[in-house]
Amino acid sequence: MSQTDVVIVGGGISGLSALHFLRQLKPQLSVRLFEADNRLGGTIGTDHVDGYSFDWGPNGFLDREPLTLRLVDELGLSDQLERAGANASNRFILRKGHLRKAPISPPAFLLSDILSVTGRLRVLMEPFASGPPVDVDESIYDFARRRIGRQAADYLVQPMVSGIYGGRAERLSLKSCFPIMHEMESKYGSLFRAMIAKAREAKAKGGKAGGPGGPGGWLTSFKGGLYRIVECCEQVYEEFITKDTAVRSVVRDNDRYRINLDDGESISAGQVILAVPSYRAADIVTDLSRPLAELSASIRYAPISVVCEGYLRSKVRRNLDGFGFLAPPKEGRRILGSIWTSSIFENRAPNGYVQFRTMIGGDGDHDSMMLSDEELVGCVRADLNSIIGLDGPSDKVRVYRWRRGIPQFKVGHSGIVSAIEEHLRTLGNIHITGNAYYGIGLNDCVKQSYRVVDRLQQ
Ligand SMILES: Cc1cc2nc3c(=O)[nH]c(=O)nc-3n(C[C@H](O)[C@H](O)[C@H](O)COP(=O)(O)OP(=O)(O)OC[C@H]3O[C@@H](n4cnc5c(N)ncnc54)[C@H](O)[C@@H]3O)c2cc1C
Incomplete structure (x- = not known):
């Protein structure tokens, strides 16, 4: 049985960034990374098709996390970063069948038609809202309704939750999904007061509070698509990576671990980093700790499909002057929203063409996975046509399905994660990273992978 100091299981961004930081911070440790698939990247992928770049899952990250920027820099990719264009700060929300521009300043909010007058006035009452319930893991919806009213919860907050988590605001935990908002309320007693204080702090430091693509950061990708970072990791760390080899289980072997691979081989390792979805981690640790496996398996995922379509620009009736739009469930559409990729990044569609990335599914629509590709595309076209106006068929289409796409941090999630951490402590040198926690x-x-590597024994 071959031996190594560390085994990393999974070659998505979590596993790859763990490998990178391990080589940078603790190069004296020997390491091997196993990836079940015949490609690396997990949900990250980019297809180049006849002048289009279609991202399979994520299409960017906010440039506010120093560790991601450090990873990019150390990989020598900084000059290939591509920031979203300035008009990506125009975002739209569907209300009563029409796209309304999401206001980005308080005066714009007062004048906008995104909510009714009563809805807007209720938002202004935010500083006087009641405080949080004691000892309750409050849902995002309850929090939003309490602070800014039902209409804003339905039309501003719920679509954001489905856009990011593919989730339902009434099921997800505020503390786990939006810890910053939770903290803002705890520290300042009001979101408005917190925003004013943060804007002042940012101004004092000579910066800005936000930018296109999101609060406190600028949406960023790489020239040619997000997969560039995966390709680069593979080039740099090829000698440590074994693809097409799933880890079946991890068991104790005196003070080490035996990692059993699907091909019948076993490896002995002193430390293990699990960088796989939590339902896979559950399978892998079953023989090591059944309670840990049960806890990991209890984190549920929402299905999501990404329908990427290219259109001749002249066939699209609306000017695609922004990031895209979100569709609140109250609007009764099947799609969650659509991103106007070619308006955000360069070269995502050939000259004279545009690209839409439309999301469908989420925790409120598990049945969407039963639809055929043709049916999914049909739903997307019907909704886009009535919202944006499309003359005729698309030029290109690709459908990317994620049956267990996005982990849902439901009310009670932080308790599950604490219990997982407790079990891991008793096991010693098994660590978890990934998007489920x-x-x-x-x-x-990337941040969680760094933390895990930092904790590894030398
Ligand atoms: C549609 C969609 C859109 C998204 N958009 C964004 C976005 O715009 N911005 C953003 O920041 N985030 C976005 N996300 C979230 C982000 O993409 C993911 O959270 C992140 O990529 C997860 O990375 P990971 O490495 O933890 O997991 P994964 O990408 O799931 O990788 C896990 C890897 O482990 C491998 N594996 C599984 N089992 C085994 C085994 N037994 N042995 C060995 N290997 C195994 C898998 O094959 C896979 O390669 C999006 C997600 C989706 C689905």
Whole structure:
């Protein structure tokens, strides 16, 4: 049986960033990474088709996480970063069948038609809202309704939750999904007061509070698509990586671990980093700790499909002057929203053409996975046509399905994660990273992988 100091299981961004930080911080440790698939990247992928770049899953990250920027820099990719164009700060929300621009300043909010007058006035009452319930893991919806009212919860918050998590605001935990908002309320007693304080702090430091693509960061990808970072990791760390080899189980072997591979081989390792989805981690640790496996398996995922379509620009009736739009469930559409990729990044469609990335599914629509590709595309076209106006068929289409796409941090999630951490402590040198525990964004994955590597014994 061959031996190594560390085994990393999974070659998505979590596993790859763990490998990178391990080589950078603790190069004296020998390491091997096993990936079940015949490609690396997990949910990250980019297809180049006749002048289009179609991202399979994520299409960017916010440039606010120093560890992601450090990873990019150390991989020598900084000059290939591509920031979203300035008009990506125009975002739209569907209300009563029409796209309304999401306001980005308080005066714009007062004048906008995104909510009714009563809805807007209720938002202004935010500083006077009641405080949080004691000892309750409050849902995002309850929090939003309490602070800014039902209409804003339905039309501003719920679509954001489905856009990021593919989730339902009434099921997800505020503390686990949006810890910053939770903290803002705890520290300042009001979101408005917190925003004013943060804007002042940012101004004092000579910066800005946000940018296109999101609060506190600028949406960023790589020239030619997000997969560039995976390709680069593979080139740099090829000698440590074995693809097409799934880890079946991890068992104790005195003070080490035996990692059993699907091909019948076993490896002995002193430390193990599990960088796989939590339902896979559950299978892998079953023989090691059944309670840990049960806890990991209890984290549920929402299905999501990404329908990428290219259109001749002249066939699209609306000017695609922004990031895209979100569709609140109250609007009764099947799609969750659509991103106007070619308006955000360069070269995502050939000259004279545009690209839409439309999301369908989520925790409120598990049945969407039963639809055929043709049916999914049909739903997307019907909705886009009535919202944006499309004359005739698309030029290109690709459908990417994620049956267990996005982990759902439901109410009670932090308790599950604490219990997982407790079990891991008793096991010794098994560590977890990935999007199922502390945050689903690429930045969260990179940050968690860094933390895990930092904790490894030398
Ligand atoms: C549609 C969609 C859109 C998204 N958009 C964004 C976005 O715009 N911005 C953003 O920041 N985030 C986004 N996300 C979230 C982000 O993409 C993910 O959270 C992140 O990529 C997860 O990375 P990971 O490495 O933890 O997991 P994964 O990408 O799931 O990788 C896990 C890897 O482990 C491998 N594996 C599984 N089992 C085994 C085994 N037994 N042995 C060996 N290997 C195994 C898998 O094959 C896979 O390669 C999006 C997600 C989806 C689905």
